[in-house]
Amino acid sequence: MLSSERFGPGRTSGLVVLGLGLALLAGCQARPLYGTTGAQEQSVAVSPATSRVQRIVRNELVLGFGGEQTAAKYQLDLKVTAYTSGLLPGGVDNEFSAARTTVTANYVLKDASTSETIKSGSRFADAQLDLPSQSFAQTRARQEAEDRAAHSVAALVRADVAAALAQ
Structure with a gap:
């Protein structure tokens, strides 16, 4: 009564296929x-920030690479610059009211034991911002734009390093 009435012949073969599929997936690993x-x-160690x-x-x-590495196999030398420029002149004195912040990261990935360069490159990201008339608000707007662009650049560099290490 259990297998013939409850599941039926069509469902029994479906369960067998599902069981085989799960058995095959059990061999797959994510690491x-x-x-x-x-x-x-x-493991990748990242140079100190300045x-x-x-x-x-x-x-x-560092967070993307799994934490601070003490005896890493690879060393990532990193140089980062940030630049903010005005875009849209406005107001009475033709002051800039909107701006763009560009963060550029130049990096070199090396084998820590041989100092052989594995990959080098440059990535950049932009973040737009409004520049209000208040000085403190302008400073905060620039910092927040730098933060947004810095997070984007880090993701790009991390992807480049991951691609280089996957080869």
Whole structure:
């Protein structure tokens, strides 16, 4: 009564197919590309930061690589710059009321033991901002735009490093 009346012949074969599919998927594994898996085969250490924006990019990369690495196999040398320029003149004195912040990251990924360059490149990201008339508000707007662009640049650099290490 259990198998013939409740499941029927069509459902029984469906359950068999589902069971086989789950058995095949059990062999698939998801493992981190880099980070702390016990072995240090693809760990990445990031160079120290020298500015606020570079510290944001560095922190994002360190978190993306699985934390601070002491005995890493790879070293990522990072230089980050930020630049804000006015875009749209407006107001009585033709002052800029809107701006764009560009954060650029130049990086070199090296093998830590041989200092051989594995990948080098440059990535940038823009963030738009409004510049209000108040000085403090302008400072905060610039910092927030730098933060947004820095997070975007870190994601781009992390993707580049992941692609280089996957080869």
